[in-house]
Amino acid sequence: METLLPDWAPNIHPMIIHFPIVLWTVAVFIDSLSLFLTKNWLRSMAMTLYALGALGGLAAYLSGKQAIDIVSVPMQGELTAGSHSDWGLYTLLYFGLYAAIRLFLFWKQWDRQKPVGIILVLSSLVGMGLITKTADLGGKLVYKYGVGIKK
Amino acid sequence: MKKPHLLLVLMVLISGTLTFNSCNQDKKQESNEEAREPDHQGSMEEAHNKTGEETSHEHKHGNTDNATDSDGSKVWSPSGNGIELIKSDFHFITGTTDNINPVVIQGENGGNILELTASGIPAAFVFHNQYGNVGIGVSIKRGDFKGTLKVVHHAKNTSNYEFVAINGNKMKLGRVVNDKEKILDESEFEADAGEWTLLKVSAAGTHYKGYIGDKTITHGHDDEMTDGFVGLMLEGTGQIQVKSIEVFELEAE
Numbered sequence: 001m002e003t004l005l006p007d008w009a010p011n012i013h014p015m016i017i018h019f020p021i022v023l024w025t026v027a028v029f030i031d032s033l034s035l036f037l038t039k040n041w042l043r044s045m046a047m048t049l050y051a052l053g054a055l056g057g058l059a060a061y062l063s064g065k066q067a068i069d070i071v072s073v074p075m076q077g078e079l080t081a082g083s084h085s086d087w088g089l090y091t092l093l094y095f096g097l098y099a100a101i102r103l104f105l106f107w108k109q110w111d112r113q114k115p116v117g118i119i120l121v122l123s124s125l126v127g128m129g130l131i132t133k134t135a136d137l138g139g140k141l142v143y144k145y146g147v148g149i150k151k
Numbered sequence: 152m153k154k155p156h157l158l159l160v161l162m163v164l165i166s167g168t169l170t171f172n173s174c175n176q177d178k179k180q181e182s183n184e185e186a187r188e189p190d191h192q193g194s195m196e197e198a199h200n201k202t203g204e205e206t207s208h209e210h211k212h213g214n215t216d217n218a219t220d221s222d223g224s225k226v227w228s229p230s231g232n233g234i235e236l237i238k239s240d241f242h243f244i245t246g247t248t249d250n251i252n253p254v255v256i257q258g259e260n261g262g263n264i265l266e267l268t269a270s271g272i273p274a275a276f277v278f279h280n281q282y283g284n285v286g287i288g289v290s291i292k293r294g295d296f297k298g299t300l301k302v303v304h305h306a307k308n309t310s311n312y313e314f315v316a317i318n319g320n321k322m323k324l325g326r327v328v329n330d331k332e333k334i335l336d337e338s339e340f341e342a343d344a345g346e347w348t349l350l351k352v353s354a355a356g357t358h359y360k361g362y363i364g365d366k367t368i369t370h371g372h373d374d375e376m377t378d379g380f381v382g383l384m385l386e387g388t389g390q391i392q393v394k395s396i397e398v399f400e401l402e403a404e
Contacts, residue, residue, distance in 0.1 A: 072365040075286030075353060075399040076223070082358035 010148045013060070013067040017138065020056035020095070023049050024131055028124045035117050047106045050124070054092075054099035057131075061092040067148065077145030084137035091130040098127055224286075227278075227396045229255045229265035236265070237276060241382060245309045246274025251385060258394070265393040269296060269385040277306055277382030278398065286353045286399035287381055291391060293317075293344040298387010302352045305379035313376060314384070315352045315361035315369065324361045324369035326376070335359060335371025347394065355401055 005012060027049030034042035064085065073081045102120065105111040111120060141147040229236055233253035252268040285304055293300065299318040305326075306312035313326040320341065325334040340363045342348045351362035361369040381398055385391065 069367040069370055075288070075351075075401065078286060078353045078355035078358070078360070079284055079401050079403060082355040085358065086356070 010150065011063065011067040011070050013063040014142075014148065016056070016063050017060045017135070020053050020060050020091075021131055021135060023053035023056050024095070024124075024127055027053055028121070028128055031117075031121050031124055035114070035121060038112075043106070043111065047102060047111075050095075050099045050102050054095040057092045057095040061088050064088055071148040073141070073147050074145050077141055077147060080137055080140050080145065081147070084134060084141055087130065087134040087137060091127070091134045094127055094130050098123060223402065224397050224399045227398070228394065229263045231255060233265060241276040241278060244275045244277055244306060244312075244380070244382075245384075246272055246276075250274035251276070262394065267385065267391050267393065269298065269387050269389060269391065271298075271388045273309075273384065273386045275301075275303060275306070275309065275382060275384035277303065277380035280380075280398075281378040282381055282398070282400055283375075283378045284355050284401035284403065285381060286351070286355075286401055288349055288351045288395075288397040288399075289383065290347055290349055290394040290396075292347050292394075294390045294392060296344070296385075296387055296389035296391040298385065298389070300350075300391060301384040301386070302350060302382075303384050304352060304354055304381045305376040306382065307377075307379050311376075312379065313354060313359065315350070315359075317350065318387075322361050322363070322368045324359055324371050326373065333373070335373055336361075336369040338368050340366070340368045353401070 005015075009015065027046050030042055030049060031046040034046055068081060068085060102111070105116065105120070110116055142149060227240065233255045234248050236255060237248055237251075237253045250270045250272045251274045252270070254266045254268075256264050256266050258264045282304065287302055287304060289302055291300070299316050301314040301316040303312045303314045309327075310330045311328055314324075316323045316325075317340075320339050321337065322340055323334055323337040325332060325336075327333075336359075342363050349362075349364050351360075351364075353360045353362075357372050357375055359369075359371045359373065360367055383393070383396075
């Protein structure tokens with residue numbers, strides 16, 4: 001994997017993390033839209049994006065677990081690094097659980113019901129909150145403490 | 152293109168642009184904050200490289216310089232009489248000064264060095280302050296020391312403490328709770344015992360790490376322990392030299 005990295009990249013984590021962020025964000029948007037435009041393809045699209053978002057979350061978490069022992073973290077940033085890691089795990093667990101439940105409801109076609117759809121969209125916003133918190137701490141590690149800015 | 156589809160494409164484009172702009176603004180704000188922040192990086196490395204005399208010029212606190220730096224760290228470096236120094240700045244949770252025979256000597260570059268000669272009876276001396284989340288950096292030269300050197304933290308007594316221990320080229324990270332030892336991680340490292348080595352330890356929430364220089368050697372997780380003392384424990388025989396000990400109080404954000 002290391003050989004696939006560009007010369008300037010300290011590890012693969014920063015290249016992966018944007019996938020779950022974008023996939024989940026677009027999924028929530030499409031999902032919200034499907035409440036108003038009852039199109040089947042929107043439902044399928046949202047489901048696919050949530051599943052891919054969960055997979056992206058897994059890749060981001062695993063790459064982060066590897067990265068944290070490679071990069072140099074200044075002492076002042078250790079608490080932030082620990083919190084980032086913890087929130088990353090919470091996000092991954094939430095994404096995984098949500099995608100699994102979502103897949104089940106999609107298979108049963110129960111997500112077509114309006115009240116279920118509304119609850120699902122609201123629950124996906126919790127996932128947005130988790131990913132925002134994790135990303136905020138990750139940004140702090142890089143831009144405040146300079147973690148992983150040099151190979 | 153049908154109207155609903157066109158509407159959808161437009162909404163995606165607008166939300167994408169808004170998200171991008173907001174991300175950029177956040178980054179700008181953070182980089183401005185970074186510009187205002189004092190330079191934290193390399194503080195420990197600086198302490199590791201500085202001689203004791205140089206650091207004393209910065210703080211001038213009697214025998215030891217125990218002042219708080221702008222980054223929240225306290226750098227301790229030896230001076231004066233070894234036994235008096237240990238008695239004033241530390242207290243023992245096991246052993247006595249007789250077990251470590253502390254002497255302050257002049258280093259090759261003129262700085263002060265604390266030389267400890269371990270007798271074989273375990274001895275642990277800790278600072279008087281107690282810490283929760285903490286980072287510690289000890290600049291050491293192990294020389295002919297045979298045995299285990301532990302950086303202890305969250306220490307209450309010899310029955311309850313956390314540690315990063317080095318013995319030869321092996322590092323163990325763990326804790327002792329009610330006399331029961333639990334190893335959270337262990338690994339090997341490369342460092343010449345005859346060279347100055349910066350041994351770093353961090354306890355941040357439930358995350359515990361042991362470093363040699365900037366390289367993470369051990370990393371484990373466990374419950375947070377209540378505040379305790381920070382210091383060194385020697386279990387072995389032979390000489391060991393200490394140039395400085397830096398303690399960071401890690402603040403919750």
